[in-house]
Amino acid sequence: MSPQTPALFTLHQPSVPQLPLVCDSPHSGTTYPADFQTVLPLSELRAAEDTHVEALWGAAPALGATLLEAHFPRSYLDLNRSLDDIDPALLDGPWPAPLSPGEKTRLGSGLIWRSVKGLPLYDRPLSVAEVQARIERCYRPYHAALSDAVAQTQARFGAVWHLNLHSMPNNAYERLQIKSPHPLADFVLGDRDGSTCEPAFVALVEAHLRAKGYTVARNDPYKGVALIARIGQPALNRHSLQIEIRRPIYMDEQTRERSADFGTVQRDITELLQAIAGYLRAHPALRAEQD
Structure with missing residues (x-):
């Protein structure tokens, strides 16, 4: 990569003794590639960003965790989708492998987004070659870095915990397209209905956030998608939890600017990371592996 080419992601290594904790923020990127030829203005595109999530969790490396953050936007390529989750109607020709577009693709937000807030991103079909180029340039390197971090951490400690970090719009x-009888929670913890993470870890995160005064839901409306589904295998001592934060509690959704409460939310998350660090240091699976 030349010095003039913006970095696609940054892997922040622990700056103190390492914990068996890997965090990733795949949707907080705000650097828009030059070849992203969309008809939407930036003001509309930014509604797709998980803006500032990497900063909310920025204390992770100083507490012993690894933190991976993407710099390109999810509307360009969504790292939390599988490679076959592509809308064939977006393409100018047949894809060279079988496709399996899911519900997110139906809503316009598959691997390659079709729309933001219902507004079309493109006035033309995308070439198969340009989509393949995005995958090779962005998707594969990010996933390789995350997979390596998870594998190396587990090899060292015998177990690994992964936090997949996001934010969610107030609507x-x-x-x-879900009718809910209750308002959106401040935090949504997704473990794919209990299948990707040990219950005690999820309970710790929930209890800490509730003690800080936040409302917390599990798997409603976000259960977690491709990343935690791949990483989270509790039977193999691999635990993965998706954490969504309701955007208005820390920023203005229209301007994307941090609100006056940003520092409070950031501090509360740092204290959550401290609680997680204590939990992991005392975890019996690690003691068993280290003895």
Whole structure:
């Protein structure tokens, strides 16, 4: 990569003794590639960003965790989708492998987004070659870095915990076309209905956030998608939890600017990371591996 080419992602290594904790923020990127030829203005595109999530969790390396953050936007390529989750109607020709577009693709937000807030991103079909180029340039290197971090951490400690970090719009239910009898929680913890993470870890995160005064839901409306589904295998001592934060509690959704409460939310998350660090240091699976 030449010095003039913006970095696609940054892997922040622990700056103190390492914990068996890997965090990744795949949707907080704000650097828009030059070849992203969309008809939408930046003001509309930014509604797709998980803006500032990497900063909310920025204390992770100083507490012993690894933190990976993407710099390109999810509307260009969504790292939390599988490689076959592509809308064939977006393409100018047949894809060279079988496709399996899912519900997110139906809503316009598959591997390659079709729309933001219902507004079309493109006035033309995308060439198969340009989509393949995005995958090779962005998707594969990010996933390789995350996979390596998870594998190396587990090899060292015998177990690994992964936090997949996101934020959600205040009208998430509406965007997902879900009718809910209750308002959106401040934090949504997704473990794919209990299948990707040990219950005690999820309970620790929930209890800490509730003690800080936040509302917390599990798997409603976000259960977690491709990343935690691949990483989270509790039977193999691999635990993965998706954490969504309701955007208005820390920023202005229209301007994307940090609100006056940003520092409070950031501090509360840092204290959550401290609680997680204590939990992991005392975890019996690690003691068993280290003895």
